Amino acid sequence: MNEVMTNEVKKKIVYSGVQPSGNLTIGNYLGAIKNFSAFSEDYECYYCVVDLHSVTVRQVPAELRKRTYEGLAVYMACGLDPQKNTLYVQSHVHEHAELSWLLGCNTMFGELSRMTQFKDKSRKHAENINAGLFTYPVLMAADILLYQTDIVPIGSDQKQHLELARDIAVRFNTTYSETFKVPEPYMPKSGARIMSLAEPTQKMSKSDPNANAIVYILDKKDDIIRKFRRAVTDSGSEIVMGEGKDGINNLITIYSVLSGKTCEEVEREFAGKGYGDFKTAVGELCADVLRPVQEEYARLIADKKYLEEVMKLGAERASYAARRTLSKVKRKMGFTDIPR
Ligand code: AQP
Numbered sequence: 001m002n003e004v005m006t007n008e009v010k011k012k013i014v015y016s017g018v019q020p021s022g023n024l025t026i027g028n029y030l031g032a033i034k035n036f037s038a039f040s041e042d043y044e045c046y047y048c049v050v051d052l053h054s055v056t057v058r059q060v061p062a063e064l065r066k067r068t069y070e071g072l073a074v075y076m077a078c079g080l081d082p083q084k085n086t087l088y089v090q091s092h093v094h095e096h097a098e099l100s101w102l103l104g105c106n107t108m109f110g111e112l113s114r115m116t117q118f119k120d121k122s123r124k125h126a127e128n129i130n131a132g133l134f135t136y137p138v139l140m141a142a143d144i145l146l147y148q149t150d151i152v153p154i155g156s157d158q159k160q161h162l163e164l165a166r167d168i169a170v171r172f173n174t175t176y177s178e179t180f181k182v183p184e185p186y187m188p189k190s191g192a193r194i195m196s197l198a199e200p201t202q203k204m205s206k207s208d209p210n211a212n213a214i215v216y217i218l219d220k221k222d223d224i225i226r227k228f229r230r231a232v233t234d235s236g237s238e239i240v241m242g243e244g245k246d247g248i249n250n251l252i253t254i255y256s257v258l259s260g261k262t263c264e265e266v267e268r269e270f271a272g273k274g275y276g277d278f279k280t281a282v283g284e285l286c287a288d289v290l291r292p293v294q295e296e297y298a299r300l301i302a303d304k305k306y307l308e309e310v311m312k313l314g315a316e317r318a319s320y321a322a323r324r325t326l327s328k329v330k331r332k333m334g335f336t337d338i339p340r
Contacts, residue, residue, distance in 0.1 A: 013181070014043040015149040017050035017090065020067035021057060022206030023216045024074055026286065027194035029293075030257050031155030035188055037079040039153070045085040046147050046318060047075055052090045052097065053139060056132040057125055057207065069307050074217060076310070077297035086321075088314030090143065095322035099142035100135070102329055103168055106175070107138050111164060117157065124207075141165035146322045148181040156192040157203055159185060176332040180325075191257035197231040200246035218294055221287040228283035229276070239270035239278045248275070255282045258289050 016036060018028055039045050049071035054064060068089055075087050090096050112118065115137055122129045132139075140161050144152055145168070152162055162185045169180040196202045198213035208214055215227050233247035241249050241263055255278075256263045270278050300307065 011042065011044040012150040013147055014039040014045045014151045014153065014186075015048070015144050015147050015183075016046075016153045017048035017053070017143060018071060018075075019050050019054040019206075020064060020071045021054035021059065023067070023218060024071070025194075025204050025206045026215045026217060026254070026290075027155065027204035028206065029078070029217050029290075030191035030194055030254070031157075031188065032153055033075065033078045034191075034257075035153045035186070036075070036085075039151070040081065040084045043151070045080075046149075046321075047080060047085055047087050048090050048143065048318070049075075049088070050090045050140075050143065053136060056130065056136050057121070058128055069304065070301060072307055072310060073297050073300040074293075076300055077293045082310040082313060086314050086317040087310055088318045089311055092311065092315035093318045093322050095146055095319065095326045096139065096142050099146050099322075099326055099329060100139040102333060103142050103145070103172070104135055104138045106172055107135075107141075107164075107168055111167070112137060115164070116160060137161045137164050138168070141168045144183050145169055145180045146325050147318075148321075148325060149183045150181060151186050152183050153186040153188075155194075156187055159187065172329075176329075179328060179332055188257070190253055190263070194254060195246060195250040197227055197247075197250075200232055200250045215286060217290060218297060219290075221291075224287045224290070225280060225283035228279045228286065231279055233275050233279075237274050239273060239275070240267050248278075251278065251282050255285060258282075258285050 014036075016032060018024065018032060024033070036045065036047055049068050051064065051068050072087060072089070076082060080087060112134055118134055118136070121133055125133070140158075141164060144162075144165050152165075154162060162183065166182050169182045173179055173182075194204045196204045196208060196210075196213040197215065198210050202213075204214055206214065206216075212227055212230055215224055219227070228251070231247060231251060233251070234245050236245065236248070239248065239252065241252055252263050252266050255261075256266050259266070261269070270281070
C-alpha cells in the first residue's frame with residue numbers, strides 16, 4: 001500500500017525554453033540547455049522552443065521555421081529524450097497566448113517598464129519597439145505558470161523576468177484564490193552568464209551581429225578555436241581571475257564549466273602559461289565537448305519526419321497540461337463556458 005502511494009507521488013515540474021531567434025550559442029548551452037537533462041529522471045520536464053517570443057524581434061519567416069526544427073534537434077542532441085521530457089514548440093499550444101492575455105490584465109505597466117531586457121532590446125531595435133517586446137515577460141510568465149512549474153532552469157539574464165512571473169502568480173492567487181504554483185529559478189553556480197568574446201562586459205547573445213563575439217553550438221572546430229584565440233582580453237598575462245579582467249574571467253569560467261573543474265583549479269592548471277596557450281586550450285576543450293552534440297544533431301536534423309513526430313507528441317502532452325490550468329484560470333476570473 002505504502003509503495004503504491006509512493007509511486008503515485010506527483011513529480012515536481014520543470015519548465016524552460018529557448019528562442020529560435022538565431023543559432024544557439026554556448027551561452028544558451030552552458031547557462032541553460034546543458035542543465036536541462038539533469039532534471040529528466042526525477043522531474044516532469046517541459047522544454048519548449050519558444051517561437052512566439054522570437055517574433056518580438058523581426059524574423060525572416062523561412063529562417064524562423066528552419067530554426068524551430070533546429071532548436072528541437074539541439075535539445076535532443078544535448079541529451080533530452082523526447083519520451084522522458086515533453087519537447088514542443090510554443091506556438092503549437094495556443095494556451096500560451098491565451099493565458100498571456102489574461103495575465104497581462106494582471107500585470108502593471110510600471111512593472112514591465114522596469115525590465116532591463118526591454119530597455120536593452122529597445123536600444124538595439126530602435127526601429128521596432130513593438131508592444132510584444134514590452135509584454136514579453138508576461139508571455140514568459142504564462143509559459144511557466146501554465147504547467148504549474150516548480151523549477152525554471154535559466155541563465156542569470158532571465159532572473160528579473162522570473163521574479164516578475166512569481167509576482168504575477170502571487171498577485172493572481174491573492175486576487176482569485178490559490179491557482180498557480182509559485183516557481184523557483186535554478187541558475188547554475190558557474191556559467192549563468194557567459195560573456196561576449198568581443199565585448200566581455202556584454203552577455204553573449206545569439207542575435208549579436210558580430211559572429212566573432214559568439215561561439216555557436218554548431219560551429220566547426222577550427223572556427224571555435226579561431227574565435228577563442230581572438231577573444232578580447234586585457235593587457236595582463238597571468239591566467240588568474242580578477243576585477244576588471246572581464247575577458248580572462250569569462251574564459252576561465254567557460255573552461256571551468258566545460259571541464260567540471262573549479263576556477264581555482266583552472267588557475268592552478270595554467271599557472272605559468274600565457275593568454276595565447278590558454279585561449280587555444282579553451283577552444284580545443286569547447287570543440288571536444290561540443291563534438292558529440294554536433295554529431296547527434298547532424299543525425300537528427302536529417303530526419304525531419306522524426307522531428308515532426310516529436311513535435312506532435314510534445315504538443316499533445318503539453319496541451320493536455322496547459323488546458324487544465326487555463327480552464328481553471330478562466331473559471332476563477334469569471335468567464336463562462338460554451339453552453340453544452
Ligand atoms: N550568455 C548567456 N549566458 C548564460 N545563459 C544564457 N542564456 C542566454 N544567453 C546566455 C540563457 O539561455 C536560455 C535561452 O535564452 P533565450 O533564447 O530565451 O533568450 P535570451 O536570454 O535573450 O538569449 P540570447 O541568446 O541573448 O537571445 P537573443 O539574442 O535572441 O536575445 C535562457 O535561460 C537564458 O538565460
